[in-house]
């Protein structure tokens with residue numbers, strides 16, 4: 001059946017400016033690392049993406065190797081764009097990245113100009129697009145000069161294959177250098193994509209301050225720690241969950257008794273706030289204006305709809321923050 005988007009979709013979402021750029025992003029964005037690959041049910045993935053768009057999620061995040069198999073999330077999204085969203089391309093922000101393992105040999109990984117630009121061409125081909133909105137260096141490469149990696153991002157933008165440049169997983173000192181190089185090249189960095197959640201708070205030491213100073217946006221990935229911050233693992237490992245699936249990136253061993261104790265405690269705070277743990281974990285990130293968008297994954301429409309409610313939750317009291325930090 002042909003898709004007709006919800007007419008009221010823009011009334012249902014809060015948009016936040018990405019650093020000091022002209023671009024606004026939805027406070028909640030959807031990432032397709034899992035749940036939309038060749039091994040997944042396409043009809044279900046389609047439902048989740050279209051429901052997200054119906055709720056005002058305009059930003060969809062990819063990397064070259066999202067699947068499995070590698071590339072299949074972009075390939076599936078290309079089909080969805082053609083069949084359902086072709087009339088809405090200018091209402092979408094589509095991002096992709098290169099930096100991790102993609103194809104064999106010395107030119108299919110890390111941060112060389114050779115790899116990044118070939119990978120971007122392949123991503124565009126898979127999605128059937130002339131350009132993506134954001135192209136990222138997915139991780140720093142210790143063996144490639146930063147000037148070369150940033151030069152590739154600058155070229156991607158200048159050649160019209162990307163509208164903006166971003167970096168992901170760069171520690172603060174390296175991010176600072178990357179911002180300077182990109183600024184000097186005339187392609188200011190739009191956004192940094194770090195892992196950030198109640199369980200993973202490295203960005204608070206230095207990075208967030210740096211981003212604010214530089215006017216670079218922040219999109220927090222794995223805000224639910226791949227599902228651990230949802231309460232779903234409090235009573236064991238449910239069937240079909242990421243920790244149970246052979247192709248899931250969450251190892252069952254990482255759900256330790258210490259983590260379960262924290263989750264239990266946080267779950268109680270969430271319930272007192274009238275939220276689920278997932279909603280509170282997302283609201284907690286959104287309380288910081290330096291966080292432009294929270295990049296969730298969702299396997300089902302129900303998960304998506306539950307998480308979306310976090311965008312409207314109020315702030316946190318001092319007591320709640322103390323309890324969460326304890």
Ligand SMILES: NC(=O)c1ccc[n+]([C@@H]2O[C@H](COP(=O)([O-])OP(=O)(O)OC[C@H]3O[C@@H](n4cnc5c(N)ncnc54)[C@H](OP(=O)(O)O)[C@@H]3O)[C@@H](O)[C@H]2O)c1
Pocket residue numbers: 030031032033034035061062138168169193220221222223224225226227228230232240241242243278295296297298299302303304306307
């Ligand atoms: N730049 C990078 O290096 C990098 C790395 C990782 C991710 N990312 C980006 O960030 C995006 C999100 O990462 P993520 O998938 O790890 O995010 P996440 O939101 O932390 O985890 C998503 C998973 O949590 C579970 N979940 C979500 N909502 C739920 C709910 N309401 N109730 C119960 N379970 C729920 C689902 O797992 P189940 O399948 O178990 O139900 C879902 O697949 C990725 O798609 C990707 O775009 C970027």
